[in-house]
Amino acid sequence: MTKRIAPGGRIGILGGGQLGRMLALAAAEMGFSTHIYCPEETSPAAEVATHTARGAYEDETELAKFAAQVDVITYEFENVPAHTAEFLSTLKPVRPGVAALATAQDRLVEKDFMRSNGIATAPYAQIDSLEDLTQALHEIGTPAILKTRRFGYDGKGQTKIDALVDAENAWQIIGKQPAILEGFVPFAREISVLVARNTNGDLAAFEPGENIHRNHILHTTTVPAAIDASLVAYAMKIAEQIAAKLDYVGIMGVEFFHVATNETTPLVVNEIAPRVHNSGHWTQDACQTSQFEQHIRAICNWPLGPTKRLSDVIMTNLIGNDIDEWAALLSEENTTLHMYNKADARPGRKMGHINQLNTRKS
Amino acid sequence: MTKRIAPGGRIGILGGGQLGRMLALAAAEMGFSTHIYCPEETSPAAEVATHTARGAYEDETELAKFAAQVDVITYEFENVPAHTAEFLSTLKPVRPGVAALATAQDRLVEKDFMRSNGIATAPYAQIDSLEDLTQALHEIGTPAILKTRRFGYDGKGQTKIDALVDAENAWQIIGKQPAILEGFVPFAREISVLVARNTNGDLAAFEPGENIHRNHILHTTTVPAAIDASLVAYAMKIAEQIAAKLDYVGIMGVEFFHVATNETTPLVVNEIAPRVHNSGHWTQDACQTSQFEQHIRAICNWPLGPTKRLSDVIMTNLIGNDIDEWAALLSEENTTLHMYNKADARPGRKMGHINQLNTRKS
Numbered sequence: 001m002t003k004r005i006a007p008g009g010r011i012g013i014l015g016g017g018q019l020g021r022m023l024a025l026a027a028a029e030m031g032f033s034t035h036i037y038c039p040e041e042t043s044p045a046a047e048v049a050t051h052t053a054r055g056a057y058e059d060e061t062e063l064a065k066f067a068a069q070v071d072v073i074t075y076e077f078e079n080v081p082a083h084t085a086e087f088l089s090t091l092k093p094v095r096p097g098v099a100a101l102a103t104a105q106d107r108l109v110e111k112d113f114m115r116s117n118g119i120a121t122a123p124y125a126q127i128d129s130l131e132d133l134t135q136a137l138h139e140i141g142t143p144a145i146l147k148t149r150r151f152g153y154d155g156k157g158q159t160k161i162d163a164l165v166d167a168e169n170a171w172q173i174i175g176k177q178p179a180i181l182e183g184f185v186p187f188a189r190e191i192s193v194l195v196a197r198n199t200n201g202d203l204a205a206f207e208p209g210e211n212i213h214r215n216h217i218l219h220t221t222t223v224p225a226a227i228d229a230s231l232v233a234y235a236m237k238i239a240e241q242i243a244a245k246l247d248y249v250g251i252m253g254v255e256f257f258h259v260a261t262n263e264t265t266p267l268v269v270n271e272i273a274p275r276v277h278n279s280g281h282w283t284q285d286a287c288q289t290s291q292f293e294q295h296i297r298a299i300c301n302w303p304l305g306p307t308k309r310l311s312d313v314i315m316t317n318l319i320g321n322d323i324d325e326w327a328a329l330l331s332e333e334n335t336t337l338h339m340y341n342k343a344d345a346r347p348g349r350k351m352g353h354i355n356q357l358n359t360r361k362s
Numbered sequence: 363m364t365k366r367i368a369p370g371g372r373i374g375i376l377g378g379g380q381l382g383r384m385l386a387l388a389a390a391e392m393g394f395s396t397h398i399y400c401p402e403e404t405s406p407a408a409e410v411a412t413h414t415a416r417g418a419y420e421d422e423t424e425l426a427k428f429a430a431q432v433d434v435i436t437y438e439f440e441n442v443p444a445h446t447a448e449f450l451s452t453l454k455p456v457r458p459g460v461a462a463l464a465t466a467q468d469r470l471v472e473k474d475f476m477r478s479n480g481i482a483t484a485p486y487a488q489i490d491s492l493e494d495l496t497q498a499l500h501e502i503g504t505p506a507i508l509k510t511r512r513f514g515y516d517g518k519g520q521t522k523i524d525a526l527v528d529a530e531n532a533w534q535i536i537g538k539q540p541a542i543l544e545g546f547v548p549f550a551r552e553i554s555v556l557v558a559r560n561t562n563g564d565l566a567a568f569e570p571g572e573n574i575h576r577n578h579i580l581h582t583t584t585v586p587a588a589i590d591a592s593l594v595a596y597a598m599k600i601a602e603q604i605a606a607k608l609d610y611v612g613i614m615g616v617e618f619f620h621v622a623t624n625e626t627t628p629l630v631v632n633e634i635a636p637r638v639h640n641s642g643h644w645t646q647d648a649c650q651t652s653q654f655e656q657h658i659r660a661i662c663n664w665p666l667g668p669t670k671r672l673s674d675v676i677m678t679n680l681i682g683n684d685i686d687e688w689a690a691l692l693s694e695e696n697t698t699l700h701m702y703n704k705a706d707a708r709p710g711r712k713m714g715h716i717n718q719l720n721t722r723k724s
Contacts, residue, residue, distance in 0.1 A: 006689075007701040008701075028383070029387060029701075031703045031714060033409055047395055047412045048412070049410075050410070285650070288647070303692055323369070326369055326393075334650065336650065337393070338392075339392055341369065341370055343370065352393060
């Protein structure tokens with residue numbers, strides 16, 4: 001059995017954003033010191049961390065210094081360069097591990113992983129050329145979504161194809177990069193499950209939340225999702241299965257499409273995120289254990305905390321100028337504000353979020 | 363109306379202990395940056411703060427630099443030198459204010475304040491000499507407790523007098539300092555209320571917890587306390603009354619003795635603490651708003667958060683080597699660990715605490 005990292009241990013986190021900030025706060029509450037590594041001069045995470053190392057993700061000298069100061073290394077974003085993760089893992093445990101990260105970073109590898117484990121996804125095809133794309137469009141049909149294999153998030157690196165004649169344009173739009181074509185899934189809703197696995201192999205999933213996006217950015221997560229109890233259990237089981245098969249350690253987000261019209265395969269996996277996830281912020285106030293505490297528990301090989309939901313909840317992101325509503329929001333009953341202390345409320349920038357408890361979706 | 367301090371504001375905290383640490387964590391979650399001022403080179407609070415200034419509490423140059431960097435100043439211990447608080451209050455708002463601090467720092471001023479507001483206390487007398495003590499013992503009787511007026515905590519600076527002949531010895535023990543003699547109250551239990559007041563005058567009290575001490579250090583706080591609902595309401599009302607009369611801003615702890623045998627005056631105030639208080643740690647997991655968030659809300663003049671208790675709870679301090687039980691404790695269901703990341707588990711040192719939810723006192 002892997003040894004537990006005791007309180008007083010040092011948690012290394014790659015990335016300085018709000019997810020790193022909330023991970024550091026959770027780790028501090030548990031008695032750990034926190035070490036952030038990021039290239040930015042100032043960052044939300046550095047504000048609350050015990051130590052911050054500023055460096056490029058390619059700088060092995062700085063990375064080695066960072067590794068020497070910590071007991072375990074995790075990350076708050078999935079686009080950690082593969083070489084960075086591999087290099088660090090020669091020095092200290094990197095959790096989630098290099099293999100899980102590689103799977104989550106590449107949409108094709110991710111889809112192939114699901115297929116090989118019998119987990120339903122949208123129909124898809126590997127695209128390396130315009131010819132591939134044209135042929136795949138014939139097979140999969142339209143509408144379909146062309147996505148770069150790597151570095152996509154919040155709707156970036158993807159474009160919808162409504163008709164065969166748009167193929168060349170779409171290929172241009174995504175920069176002729178290695179891609180996959182995904183058949184369009186006529187889904188009723190998107191749900192997501194946060195699942196944790198520790199180094200001991202224990203598994204614990206939170207109940208699915210239902211996600212609504214605006215401008216390709218998560219707007220709200222509502223829990224419970226408007227799906228049958230059997231699908232709740234099924235989604236949690238699939239998420240646990242994925243975590244186990246990947247030999248995953250930490251919290252993972254698993255996004256599903258709910259295809260209400262498909263009785264045999266009502267849930268298909270859209271994608272996985274090898275980190276704490278925006279759609280899991282509701283756990284901060286509606287569960288005894290937040291996703292952030294759970295991630296720290298998992299990577300330190302602690303027993304996982306209880307995942308039972310204690311209240312209905314709606315999480316709403318505060319994007320850009322939404323943050324100006326803070327004064328009105330904090331007068332609302334059962335509303336908890338979480339703010340990231342970012343100076344500049346640019347459009348599209350995640351500035352904070354709120355959790356509203358005991359509420360029903362309107 | 364005093365202006366609200368918006369997220370992004372800078373919270374100054376005097377003192378680097380675990381209370382400062384948990385205040386800083388709560389403030390960070392709300393989007394504030396945190397600035398600790400303390401003389402120690404390393405401290406639990408500095409580990410999680412945005413900035414830390416190291417300086418003596420008498421160093422006006424360093425204090426002025428600190429004040430220039432923050433929007434409001436608070437403190438995590440009540441023995442802030444009066445001159446320090448007064449000096450800082452000429453530069454930035456100090457909350458709780460200088461007058462409330464002065465009252466809480468001096469047991470005689472505190473008792474006189476209660477008496478002048480018709481709030482029951484133990485019988486007491488001012489002691490400035492052995493003659494005063496001998497006379498007071500004749501009037502109040504034995505057993506009685508001789509306490510220094512200032513700088514007492516965790517049973518320090520006080521001694522019990524069982525017979526008149528022990529007067530001189532007791533006077534020696536407390537160092538012949540300005541003191542008060544308090545009549546011994548045959549109390550059934552000690553309870554405490556955490557009450558908040560913001561600059562707007564809004565008041566909100568948490569329900570009383572029942573405190574058990576070991577070696578003069580708080581061991582457990584159990585909520586609900588084993589007292590009638592009418593006493594719960596009465597204790598909360600008295601705490602709110604004290605906060606209002608003191609023009610108090612922030613969280614204050616009010617300790618009461620419950621004298622079960624006295625039907626006319628079943629609750630007497632023992633003392634007040636002008637800060638977040640160990641006996642309020644249960645709010646971290648059993649309420650939507652913790653005492654730490656509530657304190658930050660109050661000093662920033664935000665609306666106060668809801669204080670309703672959502673679960674039965676027992677808070678247990680981990681003192682000295684108790685901390686070694688962490689691995690066993692975190693496997694217990696419904697148990698939340700809070701650790702302070704102190705390196706050296708000296709006897710009597712507060713290393714962390716746990717909250718056990720939905721539990722009943724055994």
